[in-house]
Every structure is written in C-alpha cells, then in structure tokens.
Amino acid sequence: MPRIDAPSFRPGELEVHEDGSGNLVGSRCSSCGAHFFPVRDACSGCLSTDLETIGFSTTGILYTYSVVRQSTPEFEVPYILGYVDFPEKVRIMGQIRADLDYLSIGMPMVLELEPFGEDDDGNPLTGYRFVPQESTDD
Amino acid sequence: MTDVHVVGVGMTRFGKHPDADSTDLGAQALLEAVADAGIDPRLIEAAYCGHVFQGMVTGQRVLAQVGLAGLPLTNVENACSSGATAIREASFAVRAGEYDVVVAVGTEHLTSQFRGALTPDPSDPEAAVGATMPSVYAMRARRYMHEFGMTREQLALIPVKNKNNAALNPLAHFRTRITVEDVLESRPVADPLRLHDCSPVTDGAAAVILMSDKAKKRFCDTRAVRLAASTLRSGSVDVEPTSMTFEPLTRLTAQDAYERAGIGPEDVDFCEVHDCFSIAEVLRVEGLGLFGQGEYPAAVQRGEADLGGRLPVNPSGGLLGKGHPLGGTGVAQVVELVRQLRGEAGNRQIEGAKVGLAHCRGGKAVGIEGAACTVQVLTR
Known part of the structure; x- marks a missing residue:
C-alpha cells in the first residue's frame, strides 16, 4: 500500500498511522462494552460517561450498498456507497471501490486509506474506502 | 382535560411556485383554514409554524402577512416532521387549557433552496x-x-x-x-x-385550526374532526x-x-x-x-x-x-x-x-x- 502523508479528512474519526495504514475511531463503553461510531460522550446502552476512544477493526461484512448517480457538487458521480458491519458491532457507511458485478451483500470488506477530497486551500486529504477482501489478498 | 379538534383546514397547491415565497404560501394556507373554519381570525390565540430551510422567524412573517402579528408564535424545526410537530405542540397548548383556538401552519419554498438530492447536515x-x-x-x-x-x-x-x-x-x-x-x-x-x-422538490404550505371542546361547541361543531393522538x-x-x-x-x-x-x-x-x-x-x-x-x-x-x-x-x-x-x-x-x-x-x-x-x-x-x-x- 502506498504511504499517504496527507492529513485525515475527518480528524477524530479516522486515524492515519506512520506506516500508511489506518482505521476508523470510535468509543468503547468501559462499563457495558458497547461500541459507538463516531466518538460519543455517553453510552446509549447504560448511560455511563466512562468511555474510551479506540480504533476499530479494518475488516467487516457488507450489509447493503447502492450506486449513487445524483449527488452534491463535491462528489463526482457515480460512486458506490455501502454500510459495513464491523466485529465491534458498529455499522459504518463508506464509499466502496469494487467491480459492481462482484459486489454482494454479506461479502467481507476491508478498509483502505485513499486520497479523499481537499481542504479549503486545495491540499489533498486522506480518507477511506471499503474494498472487497478478495481483491486485497493478492 | 379537553379533547382537541381540527375545525378548519387549508392548503396551497403543491408544486413549483416561482412567483411566491414561504411567507406567501403559509399566509394563503392560513387564510384558507380560517375561512374553512368559518371563524373570526381574531379568535386565534397562538400560532405554531413548522419549516426546515426557510430561515429565521418564518412564522412571524406569515402572521404579519395576514394581520395576526403579535400572537405568541413558536417556530418548529424537526426535519420532515416539522409540520406534524407544530400540530403536536399546538394541540398540547389546547389540551393544557392555555388556549381554546390555535393555528398550526407548515410552509416550505424548497425550489429556491434545493435542487436534486437532499443530504444530511454537512457536519455529519x-x-x-x-x-x-x-x-x-x-x-x-x-x-x-x-x-x-x-x-x-x-x-x-x-x-x-x-x-x-x-x-x-x-x-x-x-x-x-x-x-x-x-x-x-x-x-x-x-x-x-x-x-x-x-418524492419531488416541492413548494407548498398547509394550515389547520385547532380548538378545545368548549370553543368547538361554540363556534364550529358540525365539521370538526377529533385529533385523537x-x-x-x-x-x-x-x-x-x-x-x-x-x-x-x-x-x-x-x-x-x-x-x-x-x-x-x-x-x-x-x-x-x-x-x-x-x-x-x-x-x-x-x-x-x-x-x-x-x-x-x-x-x-x-x-x-x-x-x-x-x-x-x-x-x-x-x-x-x-x-x-x-x-x-x-x-x-x-x-x-x-x-x-x-x-x-x-x-x-x-x-x-x-x-x-x-x-x-x-x-x-x-x-x-x-x-x-x-x-x-x-x-x-
């Protein structure tokens, strides 16, 4: 994977590591163990405010997806959007890079860092996309 | 506790209204609701206005347009449930015994605000x-x-x-x-x-007049419909x-x-x-x-x-x-x-x-x- 030096497009939600890897960030309730994305101030399960910020796994299962063909000016269409369920029991939306013909509900997906948009000064930012796990094995 | 009754309804044509704004549309719906109830508009004691993208004091602008400025007015934003939430708030005011006659209006001039797909708030x-x-x-x-x-x-x-x-x-x-x-x-x-x-990007407004049991019996008994929940x-x-x-x-x-x-x-x-x-x-x-x-x-x-x-x-x-x-x-x-x-x-x-x-x-x-x-x- 090429190293990406650009800062995260969503600081506090996406960690970018020195080695170019990265992961999404959320909360884990120290009291009942529930996980949340994004970071929360209190647990919706037990209302504890004793939450720790953790990085989530980078593989999950595709819950559903769509090809977006009409969007706001910031986004070039078409793009694939999907929800991935992670082992921490959080469901997170992201864009998907995949051959549509091979995409199906229930398939394993991996989070990868990719260039994603620009800041107000036109500098590139790092974001994430989900890709089918099979296509990352080789 | 009194029941709440809908005694008058009004609604503009829904569609594209390039020559009107949310004030015009809200006012038209409100006046129609008053006429439908067949009441003197001076009976109205409070107003609630639901909208999403129409800016500050939309409800006050509607009331000013129809000569009712001065009433207690609450603007309500609750996404696509804004108008329904305005009715709920209005019904509470009647049920609590604070007012006998209130109006709830919902208005939106969406074609001037949006084209294409609606999105969640940009911060999301x-x-x-x-x-x-x-x-x-x-x-x-x-x-x-x-x-x-x-x-x-x-x-x-x-x-x-x-x-x-x-x-x-x-x-x-x-x-x-x-x-x-x-x-x-x-x-x-x-x-x-x-x-x-x-659903399309639409301009339009609607209004309802709500009354307590007492007001309904006195002013508009025959065509009232009960707001049961x-x-x-x-x-x-x-x-x-x-x-x-x-x-x-x-x-x-x-x-x-x-x-x-x-x-x-x-x-x-x-x-x-x-x-x-x-x-x-x-x-x-x-x-x-x-x-x-x-x-x-x-x-x-x-x-x-x-x-x-x-x-x-x-x-x-x-x-x-x-x-x-x-x-x-x-x-x-x-x-x-x-x-x-x-x-x-x-x-x-x-x-x-x-x-x-x-x-x-x-x-x-x-x-x-x-x-x-x-x-x-x-x-x-």
Missing part, C-alpha cells in the same frame, strides 16, 4: 462520505429485496399507486397517471431507486447494528398513538404515510403494524392499498405524488385526513372512513435509526 460523518437521502433509502431497498424477495416491479407499484391517486387530487404536484414501465424507465438516482421512486419520538442510538428493513422508531411512535387514541392498527381505515421514497412506504406501513413484515409489496400487488382497497395508503397521492414541501408535509397529511373524514375528498373519497392515521418521519444523523417521527390519529 455520513454526509462527509457522500450520503444522500435517496442513497440511504436505496440501500434499505436493496436490503429489503435481499431479505424478502421483493422485486423491482413490485416496488414500482407504489409510485404508480400514489401518482395515480395524485392525478385525482387538484392540489397535487403531479397530475399525470404513470405505469410500471414509466417507473422502470425513469432516470436512475441511486440503485435500485429511480426518479419516480423519489399526536405522538412524537426521536431515533435512539443503537448499541449494535439492527435491521434497516424494520423501523422500531415508527413502531414505538405508533404504539404511543394507538394507546393514546384507544385503538389498534386493525381500527385504521386509511392512512397517509411518509413515502419520501417508494421503499419508505413499505417500511412505514409495516412499522405501523398495518401490514406484516415483508408482506406489503404483495399486498400492494393485490390492490389492498388502493383507494378502493382494504386499507387505502396515501389517498392524497402521498409525498411521491402530491409532493413534499418539508415543513408543509405533516400539516398537509392532516388536511387530507380531515377532508376524507368529513367526506369532502371529491373523486378520491374513501367511503365511510372513521379513523385516519398520518405518519411523518424525517432527518438523518449518523448512528441513529431515524431523527424525528410523528403519528397522528384523527377520528370522526
């Missing part, structure tokens, strides 16, 4: 990766097809039904009948949804992912309403539900308990939700056919319920209807099932 993490409202419902549609085997053709029957109802409604945005082929050949928006699966919930944060093909938020809000009205889903004669997208109607009526989970598409195919069916759904044309001016939508649903229950719905009249239900649901924020949900039950 899902908006940041490109979420649009059509794409979120598209993903729910794909999952529903995966779980329950609904076909694309079955889904198309919903916009066909609603737009054909709208063709009978002189105030609807769309007045042209369509076919399944029209739906399947329309422009793709977010797979599997196409343009006819999506007006309930509201907001979506909770899931502690683990739940099904996107079922709506606990709709179910809980409906249960509150059934309990308050002293009825069950089997007592509902017809309903107006928040069909912002074709798939949304499926999720709503199943969430409301009016049809079993996974069963609505086949029921539509059998004609059960048609105007002459077992349980007509969206006789007005719904959001798909009548149009969806966000703040106006929830109030317009109640306008349709009142007209149906009074027997004043013209050639889309449902014979003998005694109990009508209106459901609104709107907004999107990361991690919660839905933002704002309302259910209103009206009985005659």
Whole structure:
C-alpha cells in the first residue's frame, strides 16, 4: 500500500498511522462494552460517561450498498456507497471501490486509506474506502 | 382535560411556485383554514409554524402577512416532521387549557433552496462520505429485496399507486397517471431507486385550526374532526447494528398513538404515510403494524392499498405524488385526513372512513435509526 502523508479528512474519526495504514475511531463503553461510531460522550446502552476512544477493526461484512448517480457538487458521480458491519458491532457507511458485478451483500470488506477530497486551500486529504477482501489478498 | 379538534383546514397547491415565497404560501394556507373554519381570525390565540430551510422567524412573517402579528408564535424545526410537530405542540397548548383556538401552519419554498438530492447536515460523518437521502433509502431497498424477495416491479407499484391517486387530487404536484414501465424507465438516482421512486422538490404550505371542546361547541361543531393522538419520538442510538428493513422508531411512535387514541392498527381505515421514497412506504406501513413484515409489496400487488382497497395508503397521492414541501408535509397529511373524514375528498373519497392515521418521519444523523417521527390519529 502506498504511504499517504496527507492529513485525515475527518480528524477524530479516522486515524492515519506512520506506516500508511489506518482505521476508523470510535468509543468503547468501559462499563457495558458497547461500541459507538463516531466518538460519543455517553453510552446509549447504560448511560455511563466512562468511555474510551479506540480504533476499530479494518475488516467487516457488507450489509447493503447502492450506486449513487445524483449527488452534491463535491462528489463526482457515480460512486458506490455501502454500510459495513464491523466485529465491534458498529455499522459504518463508506464509499466502496469494487467491480459492481462482484459486489454482494454479506461479502467481507476491508478498509483502505485513499486520497479523499481537499481542504479549503486545495491540499489533498486522506480518507477511506471499503474494498472487497478478495481483491486485497493478492 | 379537553379533547382537541381540527375545525378548519387549508392548503396551497403543491408544486413549483416561482412567483411566491414561504411567507406567501403559509399566509394563503392560513387564510384558507380560517375561512374553512368559518371563524373570526381574531379568535386565534397562538400560532405554531413548522419549516426546515426557510430561515429565521418564518412564522412571524406569515402572521404579519395576514394581520395576526403579535400572537405568541413558536417556530418548529424537526426535519420532515416539522409540520406534524407544530400540530403536536399546538394541540398540547389546547389540551393544557392555555388556549381554546390555535393555528398550526407548515410552509416550505424548497425550489429556491434545493435542487436534486437532499443530504444530511454537512457536519455529519455520513454526509462527509457522500450520503444522500435517496442513497440511504436505496440501500434499505436493496436490503429489503435481499431479505424478502421483493422485486423491482413490485416496488414500482407504489409510485404508480400514489401518482395515480395524485392525478385525482387538484392540489397535487403531479397530475399525470404513470405505469410500471414509466417507473422502470425513469432516470436512475441511486440503485435500485429511480426518479419516480423519489418524492419531488416541492413548494407548498398547509394550515389547520385547532380548538378545545368548549370553543368547538361554540363556534364550529358540525365539521370538526377529533385529533385523537399526536405522538412524537426521536431515533435512539443503537448499541449494535439492527435491521434497516424494520423501523422500531415508527413502531414505538405508533404504539404511543394507538394507546393514546384507544385503538389498534386493525381500527385504521386509511392512512397517509411518509413515502419520501417508494421503499419508505413499505417500511412505514409495516412499522405501523398495518401490514406484516415483508408482506406489503404483495399486498400492494393485490390492490389492498388502493383507494378502493382494504386499507387505502396515501389517498392524497402521498409525498411521491402530491409532493413534499418539508415543513408543509405533516400539516398537509392532516388536511387530507380531515377532508376524507368529513367526506369532502371529491373523486378520491374513501367511503365511510372513521379513523385516519398520518405518519411523518424525517432527518438523518449518523448512528441513529431515524431523527424525528410523528403519528397522528384523527377520528370522526
């Protein structure tokens, strides 16, 4: 994977590591163990405010997806959007890079860092996309 | 505690109004509601205005337009449930005994604010990766097809039904009948949804006059319709992912309403539900308990939700056919319920209807099932 030096497009939600890897960030309730994305101030399960910020796994299962063909000016269409369920029991939306013909509900997906948009000064930012796990094995 | 009654209703034509703004539209609806109630507007003691994108003091501008400036006025923003929430707040003021006559108005001039797909608030993490409202419902549609085997053709029957109802409604945005082929050949928006699966960008307003028992008896007894329940919930944060093909938020809000009205889903004669997208109607009526989970598409195919069916759904044309001016939508649903229950719905009249239900649901924020949900039950 090429190293990406650009800062995260969503600081506090996406960690970018020195080695170019990265992961999404959320909360884990120290009291009942529930996980949340994004970071929360209190647990919706037990209302504890004793939450720790953790990085989530980078593989999950595709819950559903769509090809977006009409969007706001910031986004070039078409793009694939999907929800991935992670082992921490959080469901997170992201864009998907995949051959549509091979995409199906229930398939394993991996989070990868990719260039994603620009800041107000036109500098590139790092974001994430989900890709089918099979296509990352080789 | 007094009951609350809807004694007057008004509604603009829904559609594109390039020569009007949300003030003009709200004022027109309000004046029509006053005329429909047949009351002196000076009887109105308080006002509530639902809107989403119309800026500060929209309600005050509407009141100033119709000579009622000075009344206690509350502006209400609750996404697509804004108008319905305004009615709920107005009904509380009457029920509490504070006022006997109040008006709730919902207005939106959306064509001047938006073109194309609505999105969640730009600060939302899902908006940041490109979420649009059509794409979120598209993903729910794909999952529903995966779980329950609904076909694309079955889904198309919903916009066909609603737009054909709208063709009978002189105030609807769309007045042209369509076919399944029209739906399947329309422009793709977010797979599997196409343009006819999506509610349009609409301008419009609606207003209702509410009264206490006492005021109703004195001023407008004969055409009043009882607001038997007006309930509201907001979506909770899931502690683990739940099904996107079922709506606990709709179910809980409906249960509150059934309990308050002293009825069950089997007592509902017809309903107006928040069909912002074709798939949304499926999720709503199943969430409301009016049809079993996974069963609505086949029921539509059998004609059960048609105007002459077992349980007509969206006789007005719904959001798909009548149009969806966000703040106006929830109030317009109640306008349709009142007209149906009074027997004043013209050639889309449902014979003998005694109990009508209106459901609104709107907004999107990361991690919660839905933002704002309302259910209103009206009985005659």
